[in-house]
Each structure stands twice: as C-alpha cells, then as structure tokens.
Amino acid sequence: MYLATLTAENFRVFGARRSPEETGDALELELTPGVTVLLGENDAGKTAVVDAIRLCLLTTAADFYRVTKDDFHVGAGGRADFFTITCRFMELSEEEQGIFHEHLTTDAKGCSYLYVSFRAELMDSLPPHRVSVTTRTGPNGEGPTLDGKARELLKARYLRPLRDAEGPLRPSRLR
DSSP, X not given: OEEEEEEEESBTTBOOXXXXXXXXXXXXXXXXXXXXXXXXXXXXSHHHHHHHHHHHTTOOOSSOOOOOGGGBOEETTEEOSEEEEEEEEEOOOHHHHHHTGGGEEEOTTSOEEEEEEEEEEEOOSSTTOOEEEEEEESTTSOSOOOOHHHHHHHOXXXXXXXXXXXXXXXXXXXX
C-alpha cells in the first residue's frame, strides 16, 4: 500500500476550501508509489506537508509534537478554528485489507482504500489555547478510530534536515 493522496485544510500555510469542487488554498497532493521529493522555496509548505503526514498517522520522532494555535491557518478572516488532514492509501495487499477491514472504504468498482482523517479544533481563542484532536477513518473522518495495531502498521520515520558542523548541507558540499 502507498500514500496516494494528502489533503489539508486550514493547516499552517494551507487555507480553506472554497467549495467541495474547488480546493481554494487547501492542499490536495496526489502521490504515486515510490520515492517522492518535495522541492520549493522557503515558506512554501514543504515542512507543513511532512508534519501533516506525521500528525495524521500519529507518528512520533525523538521529539514530542503537540498541536498549537500556530498550526491553525491565519487568513484574511483571522485564525481558523479547526483544521483537517486526510491521508488516503491505495493498493492494499490482501493481508493489509484483512488488518484494516473495518476501516476500509470500497468504491463501486470494488477497489478498497484506507482513509485516515485528523481533525483539530481550537477550543479557546485566548490562552491557554486548548486544542481538541480526533483521528478517525473514512473519507470524511466519520469512520471508526484506528486501534493500536493498525496505528503501529502506519507509523513512519521523520527524517530531520541534514546538518553538519558548518550548518545546513548545501548541494555544493554534498559532492
């Protein structure tokens, strides 16, 4: 199985959807099997893409990550009071379909997909800015939650940026 689609609405640099048909400033990233490389200018959202995957899949690295008010998109209308991140997985093996059976969405052609949806809501507009978080399955995040075994199978590793004693590695020093 592979991560085929990543969507994010109101998460950091990614804003709201205009309508179900128009993504607006929201992220809708289609991926293919194999290696994916993210290239872009500073503040284009590369780290937000990686962190969105980490949050949605409930993965952890050596550092602890907590959703804060800074994760909520700030646009012309002010700070969003919620954000959503959804990962869609395709081409599940028979074994994976068995493991995730109760969480799968099947289309009219019989193809099965695993959707994992993360939703955060800002509970307080003033400090301490408490945040409520839920992770569910299904295309709209209305399915059951993932159990521990299923979450363990979805864990990924977060690779920190390459650095050396002189600072970030630049392509000219990688040769």
